[in-house]
Amino acid sequence: MIAKGCAVVQFLKTLDFAHLIVGRFVKAGDMVIDATAGNGQDSVFLAKLVGEEGRVIAFDIQEKAITATKEYLLQEGLLSRVHLVQDGHENMQNYIKTCVSAVMFNLGYLPGSDQSIITRSDTTLQGVKAALSLLFSGGVLTVVVYTGHPGGQEEWDGLESYLKKLDKKNFRVFLCKYLNLKKSPFLVVVEKF
Numbered sequence: 728m729i730a731k732g733c734a735v736v737q738f739l740k741t742l743d744f745a746h747l748i749v750g751r752f753v754k755a756g757d758m759v760i761d762a763t764a765g766n767g768q769d770s771v772f773l774a775k776l777v778g779e780e781g782r783v784i785a786f787d788i789q790e791k792a793i794t795a796t797k798e799y800l801l802q803e804g805l806l807s808r809v810h811l812v813q814d815g816h817e818n819m820q821n822y823i824k825t826c827v828s829a830v831m832f833n834l835g836y837l838p839g840s841d842q843s844i845i846t847r848s849d850t851t852l853q854g855v856k857a858a859l860s861l862l863f864s865g866g867v868l869t870v871v872v873y874t875g876h877p878g879g880q881e882e883w884d885g886l887e888s889y890l891k892k893l894d895k896k897n898f899r900v901f902l903c904k905y906l907n908l909k910k911s912p913f914l915v916v917v918e919k920f
Contacts, residue, residue, distance in 0.1 A: 741912045744903060745831060745869040746772050748916055752867040753777060753829045760823065760830040760861070761785040761809075762816035762854055763846065766838060767796035769831045774805035783809040784823055786816045789844060792837050816854035820861065828866045830858035834882060835873035835912075845878050848885040855886065859898070859919065868917040875910035890915065 739747065746769075753759055755778035761769045764787035773783045787793050793813045800806040812822055816832065832854065834846045858868050874880045890900050897920050904913030 741871050741903075741914050742768065742833070745769075745833075745871055745914050745916075748914075749773070749829050749831060749867060749869055750776060752865070756780040757828040758782045758784070758823075758825060759827050760819060760858065762819065762830055762832045762858060763787060763834065764792050764796040764811065765833055766792070767799035769833060770796050770809055770811075771799055771803050771805060773829070773831065774800065774803070774808040777808060779808070781808060784812060784819070785809055786812045786814055786819060787837075788813065788815050789837055789840070791840055815850050817850040817857065819854065820857045823861055825861075826863040826866070827861050828863055830862065830866075830868045832858075832868070832870040834871065835876060835879060842876060845876060846882060847878065848882040851882055852885055852889055855889070859893075859917065862919045864920055866919050868919070870915040870917075871912050872915060873910075873912045886915070890917065893917070896920070 753776040757777050759773045759777060761773055761783055764770055764785040770783055770785045785796055793811050797811055800809055836842045836845045872883050874883050893900055899918045901916040905911050
């Protein structure tokens with residue numbers, strides 16, 4: 728937070744910033760992907776954006792995550808807008824045959840769950856490649872990255888290496904991170920042209 732006179736301005740959390748950006752790209756009726764359903768925060772956010780006519784496809788390998796996301800969607804009255812898939816995001820092209828306007832990844836482990844079950848460098852890279860191929864021109868991909876757990880830094884190293892090589896004629900890659908907070912999550916945004 729920054730004190731400004733008598734007012735206090737609070738910085739956005741990394742996930743809030745991802746939502747803010749995706750909200751600029753997605754409109755009612757769109758198809759979008761939540762590549763890591765987790766506890767359902769991104770799925771609920773996306774379901775609200777796409778409206779009654781839109782569709783969210785949400786992936787997670789853990790039954791616990793699919794159940795938590797389903798419960799949250801039911802609570803919000805949004806389940807009819809979301810198709811839940813218990814499978815890895817690296818397999819998204821097996822389920823989606825049309826272009827999408829946005830894909831959201833939230834890496835790491837399921838909060839409040841087994842921390843040994845994590846997103847991994849190889850499957851995340853496959854998932855990101857699949858996501859970029861499914862994006863419309865003018866679409867966006869966001870990745871919230873956590874490096875503070877075992878395997879997190881290696882996952883980021885592989886992803887960063889790939890993203891740096893994306894053709895600047897087709898993609899713009901943006902990195903947003905706190906410089907003075909070690910091991911805090913950070914955001915990668917990829918816009919496709």
